[in-house]
Amino acid sequence: MYSARITGIASYVPDYVLTNDELSKMVDTNDEWITTRVGIKERRILKEEGKGSSYMGTKAVLKLLENTGTKPEEVDLMICATSNPDYRFPSTASVMIHDAGLVNCYGYDIQAACAGFLVALQSANAYVRSGLYKKVIVISAEMMSSMTNYNDRATCPLFGDAAACFMVEPGTDMNVGIIDGVYHVNGEGLPHLLMKAGGSVRPASHETVDAQEHFVYQEGRAVYKHAVTDMLTSSQDVMARNNITIEDVDWFIPHQANLRIIEAVGGRLGIDPEKVLVNIQHRGNTSAASIPLCMDENKDKLKKGDKIVLTAFGAGFTWGAMYLVWDI
Numbered sequence: 008m009y010s011a012r013i014t015g016i017a018s019y020v021p022d023y024v025l026t027n028d029e030l031s032k033m034v035d036t037n038d039e040w041i042t043t044r045v046g047i048k049e050r051r052i053l054k055e056e057g058k059g060s061s062y063m064g065t066k067a068v069l070k071l072l073e074n075t076g077t078k079p080e081e082v083d084l085m086i087c088a089t090s091n092p093d094y095r096f097p098s099t100a101s102v103m104i105h106d107a108g109l110v111n112c113y114g115y116d117i118q119a120a121c122a123g124f125l126v127a128l129q130s131a132n133a134y135v136r137s138g139l140y141k142k143v144i145v146i147s148a149e150m151m152s153s154m155t156n157y158n159d160r161a162t163c164p165l166f167g168d169a170a171a172c173f174m175v176e177p178g179t180d181m182n183v184g185i186i187d188g189v190y191h192v193n194g195e196g197l198p199h200l201l202m203k204a205g206g207s208v209r210p211a212s213h214e215t216v217d218a219q220e221h222f223v224y225q226e227g228r229a230v231y232k233h234a235v236t237d238m239l240t241s242s243q244d245v246m247a248r249n250n251i252t253i254e255d256v257d258w259f260i261p262h263q264a265n266l267r268i269i270e271a272v273g274g275r276l277g278i279d280p281e282k283v284l285v286n287i288q289h290r291g292n293t294s295a296a297s298i299p300l301c302m303d304e305n306k307d308k309l310k311k312g313d314k315i316v317l318t319a320f321g322a323g324f325t326w327g328a329m330y331l332v333w334d335i
Contacts, residue, residue: 009177012184015075018171018303019066046266050167050291061102063170064148085114088123120321123295146172147295156222167291171299188329196324241328262319263287263297
């Protein structure tokens with residue numbers, strides 16, 4: 008039996024910065040309205056013609072290989088969490104594996120919305136602990152702008168594009184790395200957060216395009232209520248299962264959905280705000296990429312032995328929390 012260590016981290020964001028002021032020229036909104044409600048000042052948008060989520064993901068993977076001194080042929084599994092695949096099929100993982108030259112790598116995509124990275128990380132944990140795979144890249148690549156309706160003032164300020172990834176490898180110290188995770192799903196959340204068309208229930212047609220049903224649809228109040236409650240309780244559960252208290256936690260890193268949600272969860276947990284890592288002000292909601300992106304951009308703060316709780320909530324409703332001990 009092995010432990011599952013996180014041995015590397017990397018991310019990529021596009022160059023183009025979409026500010027609140029620019030958004031205010033596209034839709035009836037303004038910087039004060041956006042900042043007050045969601046805490047976002049700007050977000051990055053992939054503008055390159057003909058490029059999608061895999062483009063950003065490949066950039067992040069190549070950085071990860073460089074950061075960890077890993078040869079492309081040494082990687083044997085990639086798990087990609089995305090709600091914005093390049094194509095309905097084939098998998099975005101298969102595109103990134105090819106483009107990054109991972110010639111001995113198996114891979115696949117998973118769909119768990121904004122909770123996808125934690126779900127993928129739990130899968131990597133199981134693979135590595137069992138000995139089945141030894142170098143696993145867990146990645147989320149999310150071109151959220153591809154499903155954002157820039158005529159909808161309620162949702163268009165929220166989302167940004169990014170990719171971020173971890174390298175997960177076996178270790179011998181069971182007290183470091185990925186320790187535990189708790190996960191839940193409640194399909195009753197379907198009507199509150201979804202893309203209404205484009206799947207097998209409602210295939211794409213002139214009618215669905217005209218009705219603007221190929222974008223994120225969100226009922227904000229219902230999502231806010233469930234997100235706060237569910238991220239709070241799953242974080243409390245994973246701490247209780249591992250006999251740690253909020254005082255023991257060095258860093259709390261929630262999905263960067265909305266600054267008000269983050270503040271509400273942190274406040275109810277009773278954690279020092281200085282221990283809550285946040286980058287939503289400049290990145291927006293990058294869906295499943297948000298947690299690893301936030302961690303990569305704050306990696307200088309993370310020290311060996313730090314106790315970290317991650318939590319996320321997304322459509323499905325799908326949510327959970329993970330406890331890990333940093334070892335880089």
